[in-house]
Amino acid sequence: MILEVLEFGFIQRALIAGASVAITSSVIGLFLVLRRNSLFGDALSHAAFGGIAIGLATNIYPLWTGLTLSILGALGITKLRQSAKIPADATVAILLSSGLALGILLISLSGGFTLDLFSFLFGSIMLVSVEDTLAILAMTGVILSIIILLYRQLMYITFDEEQARVSGLPISKLNYLFIILASVAVIVSMRLVGILLVSSLLVIPNVTALLFNKGFKKTALISVSISIFSVVIGIAISYAANLAPAGTIVLVSTTVFLTVLAARYYSKKKQIVKKLEEARS
């Protein structure tokens, strides 16, 4: 039965594209979570929503307009944080609500929601074409290559930006490059889970991985594994039970998080009991 299902072209594409997105989003997400910027992905995806609405209204390929607006918005709020000293969470709120507002405005002007817009809002992993899959693979390759090349520098900035600056790293350039990579990762992830659930892919696998108390590389590997597991199992369950794939993937990811959290709580409790017993005897 499983082998038969795997012979379907759309399932193969969904799994390949899904696994690629899982890798990209968890790698980028680790830096966002550690910089206390978990909602940045949400802001980027909502800015992209405005861009996609522009694309649909003007008949330009919506992913390009989405990507452009997402990058411009992200660079804009970064500049705002640096020059106007506006708190990070406030700038995220500005970008998030402005992107959404632009999208709603354009939709109302063009006479309401279309099927295309729905697929961007809620994801359409089962509908990815061969071209989409290749594009996702190419973008994943580019993002991963850059992250692997600059991994130590990005980790340094995440650990302590001031010390990284003193050591001579070009902080502004690296930050802008990271923002562009994050925007691309968000656009790629939107295909899988949609604008509304993008940040879950960036955040949940990483928060789960942090519970394992490992070093940086191991945490990244655990996060990627959890992310791929959630996507593959999510796609399988959604196909078997005829459920929405995006929601299923995110709920699988949340279930993994809760399971690890419970296991950690149980193991800590066991350790305390053991120590108390040792102290008594």
Place this chain on the structure above:
Amino acid sequence: MQIVEIDRLSYAYSGNLVLDNISFTIDEGDILGIIGPNGAGKTTLFSCMLGLLDDYTGTIKILGEDIKKKNSKVFKGIGYIPQKKIIEQNFPATVEEIVSLGITTTGKVSKEKITLALETAGLLVQKDRRVGELSGGQQQRVLIAKAMVNNPKLLILDEPVTGIDLEMQNKFYSLLKRLNQKNNITIIWASHDLDAVNRFATSVACINRSMFFHGKTYEFFENPDLLKAYSESSMQAHMHLHNHTHRG
């Protein structure tokens, strides 16, 4: 050879003069203890020297280069240990991973360099432990090891042992002395601990917005007038801070 040359350095913040016409030089192999009351401008002086602030007047030359030119080679020759701050317990990085951050070039890191730095800082046994699990003193040694992987010529330390117990403080100072003597690293170190400065520094700079003493350590500590003036200015600064805190 002069490692640091500072000439008529002044810096103002929101119209208030924080550093006023400060000039001094540091020879290679020196350990300069910078003392001064809270708010004297020690951290601002370091921020200017490290290129974190560049809207000052005067010139700062380190390793013969004007720091405003932002020559990355010069920055690679400087190791910086900030005021002790708590590294987040959950930050997912091992001691070895943090030390490897000191190598800021892209590509493969030299394992030997990292091992040597860990060994020098006495951290080889802890290399696989998460940095957030270590004590404050051990975390400061991790930062020293991180600074050491680039073979720096100059170490700048801003009150590095504040909040660390006495035993760890002594170990930390012994490590600095060893680095200075074995590796010929010049050290500038801001401290409130006059006793430690007396024991470890080869020269002393006393600042309180402007420089009021710069010379050999014994010249400062064997001069009762200077010591008295320092205590009085520290007390005044403390009172000033106290009053401000209470008013605030």
